[in-house]
Amino acid sequence: MSIADFTPVSLIDYPGKISSTAFTHGCNLNCRFCHNPELVVQPSSYNVSSDFFDYIKKNNINAVTITGGEPLISPHIFEIIKKLKNMNISVKLDTNGSFPEKLKTLLQNDLLDYIALDLKGLSTDDIQYVTRNKNYTLDIFLVTLNEIKTYKTFKGETVNFEIRHTLWKAYYADDFSQFLKSSKTKRYPLEKLPKDNSTKNQYRWKNIRQTI
Numbered sequence: 001m002s003i004a005d006f007t008p009v010s011l012i013d014y015p016g017k018i019s020s021t022a023f024t025h026g027c028n029l030n031c032r033f034c035h036n037p038e039l040v041v042q043p044s045s046y047n048v049s050s051d052f053f054d055y056i057k058k059n060n061i062n063a064v065t066i067t068g069g070e071p072l073i074s075p076h077i078f079e080i081i082k083k084l085k086n087m088n089i090s091v092k093l094d095t096n097g098s099f100p101e102k103l104k105t106l107l108q109n110d111l112l113d114y115i116a117l118d119l120k121g122l123s124t125d126d127i128q129y130v131t132r133n134k135n136y137t138l139d140i141f142l143v144t145l146n147e148i149k150t151y152k153t154f155k156g157e158t159v160n161f162e163i164r165h166t167l168w169k170a171y172y173a174d175d176f177s178q179f180l181k182s183s184k185t186k187r188y189p190l191e192k193l194p195k196d197n198s199t200k201n202q203y204r205w206k207n208i209r210q211t212i
């Protein structure tokens with residue numbers, strides 16, 4: 001089991017809950033605005049999983065956000081989340097949306113309480129430009145979204161989720177309308193990335209949320 005790092009307390013990662021945040025190694029994408037590049041390139045030898053589980057046990061943490069990198073690329077993700085759920089902890093997963101089958105497996109095992117799904121662009125061209133990955137398409141994102149939206153627990157409940165889009169280019173209202181139509185979504189929060197003054201043409205992460 002491998003966890004790259006963790007934040008003991010977060011007031012912003014898990015909507016409505018105070019959580020700890022666990023970071024996993026590695027990502028299949030290479031976003032131009034990556035907010036955690038050190039996790040994407042860092043070798044996976046660094047592992048704080050013992051410290052992380054000790055901390056949440058000792059401090060009676062009842063909610064954890066798992067983020068990365070891309071958590072679904074981790075060979076340990078099922079094991080990590082299962083262990084948290086066995087401790088009766090609510091789990092939120094942040095994902096880039098490119099692993100619909102892995103996400104489906106987690107859902108089918110009732111292992112997720114909240115999902116934050118990244119939308120990298122409103123078209124395949126935009127997604128591939130910004131992620132620098134020629135295999136990731138809007139259709140794959142829509143399959144992931146559909147898995148989330150159609151999932152029902154054995155009690156018939158849906159899973160809480162949000163779509164997050166980093167506004168890295170200017171879109172027209174029609175682009176959003178078209179996307180919302182194809183994804184059958186009425187609204188989603190935006191995380192706006194202002195330009196970083198120190199690095200021209202790059203952007204930095206900033207946690208501003210708007211609703212359109």
Ligand code: SF4
Pocket residue numbers: 027028029030031033034035036037040068069070096
């Ligand atoms: S999906 Fe996330 S972690 Fe991976 S490269 Fe993009 S921004 Fe970075």
